[in-house]
Every structure is written in structure tokens, then in C-alpha cells.
Amino acid sequence: xxxxxxxxxxxxxxxxxxxxxxxxxxxxxxxxxxxxxxxxxxxxxxxxxxxxxxxxxxxxxxxxxxx
Amino acid sequence: xxxxxxxxxxxxxxxxxxxxxxxxxxxxxxxxxxxxxxxxxxxxxxxxxxxxxxxxxxxxxxxxxxxxxxxxxxxxxxxxxxxxxxxxxxxxxxxxxxxxxxxxxxxxxxxxxxxxxxxxxxxxxxxxxxxxxxxxxxxxxxxxxxxxxxxxxxxxxxxxxxxxxxxxxxxxxxxxxxxxxxxxxxxxxxxxxxxxxxxxxxxxxxxxxxxxxxxxxxxxxxxxxxxxxxxxxxxxxxxxxxxxxxxxxxxxxxxxxxxxxxxxxxxxxxxxxxxxxxxxxxxxxxxxxxxxx
Numbered sequence: 464x465x466x467x468x469x470x471x472x473x474x475x476x477x478x479x480x481x482x483x484x485x486x487x488x489x490x491x492x493x494x495x496x497x498x499x500x501x502x503x504x505x506x507x508x509x510x511x512x513x514x515x516x517x518x519x520x521x522x523x524x525x526x527x528x529x530x
Numbered sequence: 531x532x533x534x535x536x537x538x539x540x541x542x543x544x545x546x547x548x549x550x551x552x553x554x555x556x557x558x559x560x561x562x563x564x565x566x567x568x569x570x571x572x573x574x575x576x577x578x579x580x581x582x583x584x585x586x587x588x589x590x591x592x593x594x595x596x597x598x599x600x601x602x603x604x605x606x607x608x609x610x611x612x613x614x615x616x617x618x619x620x621x622x623x624x625x626x627x628x629x630x631x632x633x634x635x636x637x638x639x640x641x642x643x644x645x646x647x648x649x650x651x652x653x654x655x656x657x658x659x660x661x662x663x664x665x666x667x668x669x670x671x672x673x674x675x676x677x678x679x680x681x682x683x684x685x686x687x688x689x690x691x692x693x694x695x696x697x698x699x700x701x702x703x704x705x706x707x708x709x710x711x712x713x714x715x716x717x718x719x720x721x722x723x724x725x726x727x728x729x730x731x732x733x734x735x736x737x738x739x740x741x742x743x744x745x746x747x748x749x750x751x752x753x754x755x756x757x758x759x760x761x762x763x764x765x766x767x768x769x770x771x772x773x774x775x776x777x778x779x780x781x782x783x784x785x786x787x788x789x790x791x792x793x794x795x796x797x798x799x800x801x802x803x804x805x806x807x808x809x810x811x812x813x814x815x816x817x818x819x820x821x822x823x
Contacts, residue, residue: 470591495601496592497635504631507639522591524632528573528602529588529618530563530709530741530763 465517552679552700563763570605581780613644623669647679674698686720707742714748746782753786
């Protein structure tokens with residue numbers, strides 16, 4: 464098991480897996496999301512080839528109402 | 531100021547120019563927010579009646595394990611509205627730049643044309659929601675270097691407005707009064723100075739009044755001053771009837787803009803009669819101005 468931080472919460476995942484697999488736990492359509500790993504945006508085209516590693520900090524964001 | 535021949539011909543009123551910001555041309559000069567509505571349906575209907583073709587949205591953490599099931603994007607007609615992502619809630623240039631890049635990524639994957647611009651908001655104080663001018667200028671520079679068209683929320687300070695334009699802002703957006711306060715345009719003199727300075731050698735430079743609108747007359751007043759656009763949210767979303775208020779805002783924008791283009795009369799201390807002085811049947815004492823003198 465490795466531990467990552469997703470939106471400030473510690474999450475355990477079985478092993479280093481792709482970002483795409485991590486995001487499957489989210490019900491929002493993938494084109495409503497953007498993801499940062501350790502402060503850098505990971506473009507959607509790279510989700511399948513990006514490996515999430517122990518200690519990585521993920522921010523998963525979407526759009527909400529605002530002014 | 532436009533001459534009569536530029537705005538009308540043979541009794542026909544020429545269509546207004548679009549509001550151009552960066553690469554975007556907006557047919558409506560009203561930009562409306564999508565926050566603080568009672569329901570997504572109410573927001574959708576209000577956006578429709580505002581006549582706007584541009585709406586702001588915020589970037590927030592996805593509630594990964596606590597979904598309400600509704601996403602705002604399912605209630606915004608993306609064929610009609612260009613999205614303008616904001617950096618609301620950020621208190622440093624660093625966070626604002628991150629939020630802008632995340633917003634760009636979402637809009638890029640959506641294929642929305644708004645992926646190349648951002649409403650930059652870097653706050654300095656949580657009670658007044660006043661902007662931090664130092665951080666705003668720093669973030670503006672970084673985002674311009676990164677290829678963004680940056681629309682900068684700022685206070686009504688003319689010097690800060692000039693700094694932001696010099697930093698490459700595609701539009702400077704001074705607040706009429708604090709965000710969500712509904713106090714209208716508290717310092718029209720400063721707004722006039724901003725408009726004069728930023729447009730001095732660059733008459734088409736877009737200045738948008740952002741924040742503080744309370745009701746329709748505030749929108750008209752902003753356009754009458756010469757603002758190119760108005761951005762508002764709470765004045766519609768928290769009105770007793772948001773849908774009707776959104777129509778009021780649309781009409782007020784039209785009225786104020788037309789009044790600006792048409793050119794108001796100068797204010798005078800004394801009256802000038804609308805009806806001719808010749809042929810009046812009433813008489814008054816020769817040479818007397820007042821019945822009392």
C-alpha cells in the first residue's frame with residue numbers, strides 16, 4: 464500500500480498506479496475535471512501514462528458557480 | 531464621444547460595436563456570474579434572460595466522496611455562453627496562477643473558447659474582499675507571460691489600474707463597491723479617472739465595472755460613465771426574483787450604453803424651457819425674473 468494526498472485527504476492505494484485509474488473513483492465526467500500533481504497541471508492526454516507515486520499530492524478540481 | 535452621424539443614419543440606430551476583450555467578441559456588454567443561486571434551474575433561467583453571452587465560473591476541489599450528483603456545466607448552454615473562469619478566493623499570486631491553469635485545463639478539455647482567458651482575483655482581506663494590488667500585479671504578469679488574456683479585478687484606485695494595464699491586462703475591472711455589497715458605484719470620480727487614464731491613447735481599451743452592483747440603475751450608471759462592460763452576480767442571484775432582475779439588468783445595460791453613445795446634456799444650474807418663449811399668452815412683469823422680487 465502507498466499513501467497519497469487527494470484534495471487534502473490521505474488516501475491509500477494498493478500500489479503506484481496511473482492517474483487515470485485513480486480518477487476512476489470519481490463520478491464526474493473526465494472533461495469536467497482538471498488535476499494537479501505536486502502543484503503542476505497534468506494535461507488530460509497524459510493521465511493514462513502518468514504514474515501516481517507514494518507521497519504525491521493531488522488536487523482534483525471542477526467548475527462551480529462563481530462571480 | 532461619438533457624433534450623431536456615427537450612431538444613427540436617417541433615423542436608424544446603428545448596432546453597437548461588440549465588447550472586445552483579448553480574442554473574444556461579446557455581443558452583450560453584461561457578464562454575469564453563476565454563483566449564489568437557490569437552484570441550478572433558477573441560475574439557468576436567469577442567465578438566459580440576462581441576454582449575456584459570457585458567464586463566470588469558479589474552480590473548486592471536486593468533492594470526491596460526497597457528490598450531490600449535479601454539475602453546473604449541465605445547466606449552462608455551452609453553445610451560447612463562453613465561460614470565464616475566475617481565481618476567486620485566492621489570497622496569493624501563486625494560488626491564483628494555479629487556479630487559472632486548472633481552469634484553463636478544464637475548459638480546454640471541454641473545447642470551450644474561454645480556455646485562453648481568466649478573471650484574475652487576488653484578495654487581500656477576507657472581510658472587505660478587497661484585492662491585494664501587489665499580488666494582483668505579480669499574478670497578472672505571470673499569467674500574461676503564460677499566454678492568458680487576463681481580466682483583472684481591482685479596486686477603484688487609478689494608479690493600480692494603470693499598473694495592471696502596464697502589466698499586460700487585457701481588461702482592467704475596477705469594483706464599484708465591495709463584492710456582493712450591493713452599494714453600487716461608491717466613487718464615480720475614481721471610475722471616471724480610470725476610464726480617462728486607461729483610454730487616453732487607447733480609446734478601445736476595455737474597462738469593465740466588476741462588483742458592487744445592487745440594482746439596475748447601478749448598471750446604467752456604469753455605462754453612462756463610459757464603462758465598456760459590467761460584471762455582476764449577487765444583484766441578480768439574491769434578488770427576490772432573480773429571473774426578472776436579470777431582465778432588468780439587460781435593459782439597464784442597454785439603456786445606459788445607449789445614453790452614453792447618445793451623449794448626455796451638460797448639467798446647468800438654471801432651467802432652460804422646453805417650450806418656445808414666443809407667443810406665450812401669459813404676461814409677466816417686464817424685466818422681472820421672479821414673482822417675489
